[in-house]
Amino acid sequence: MDMVVACYEISCVGPYGSNPSCYCDGAQDFVIVQATDHCPECETSHFDLNLAAMNTITGQQMAGTCGIIETLWRRVSCPFQKTITIRSKSGTSEWWYALHVDDVAGYGAISSVALRQHGSAEFNIVCDKSNGPSFWLCHPPTSPIRAPLDVALVDRAGRILIGENIITDFTGDKSWDFGKNFDGIPTTDVPVASTTTAPNPTFVPTKSPTT
Secondary structure (H helix, E strand, O other), X not given: OOOOOEEEEEEEEEEOOOOOOOOOOOOOOEEEEEXXXXXXXXXXXXXXXXXXXXXXXXXXXXXXXXXXXXXXXXXEOEOOOOOOEEEEOOOOOOOOOEEEEEOOOEOOOEEEEEEEEXXXXXXXXXXXXXXXXXXXXXXXOOOOOOOOEEEEEEEOOOOEEEEEEEEOOOOXXXXXXXXXXXXXXXXXXXXXXXXXXXXEOOEXXXXXXXX
């Protein structure tokens, strides 16, 4: 099961085995998190929760001292209420262009990104993640790329969104409003059992059976 770039509801069930120091006593018994990448040494269904997320389901300050807890998780629609943001990677230019796609609702996962010079018929600038998991590197048929650019996004369900005149220049770390977002997805009906191991002060690994 692919856990990369999607949203999940993580629920606290209780201590794992004989572990009275760990319990569910947060402001609520579940938290919705977005997985954004996958560490190569982790199991397929491994989660790293930040302290804020862990404290939400176990109580303040428990995340730094808690042992293993039992949890349930299920995939849910990413709850972003705003539109998608297209953000140029730092150090980018018309000669080497890369971008981030932020705040993706629905599946939360983008499977492909393509660009075209506005007014062109074909999205002939294909982007991929060949240089790392966090950004999309774009490959124009000729360089330099000319602005403005239209953007086509395809999510993991094959749904397509097209925004016109989105990228207006090649300044690094500049953001543009895509103007729309994907619709929600059906929530997985049956949560999957898992266990959450003790965190260190900066992360909380959450493990569940491989599916």
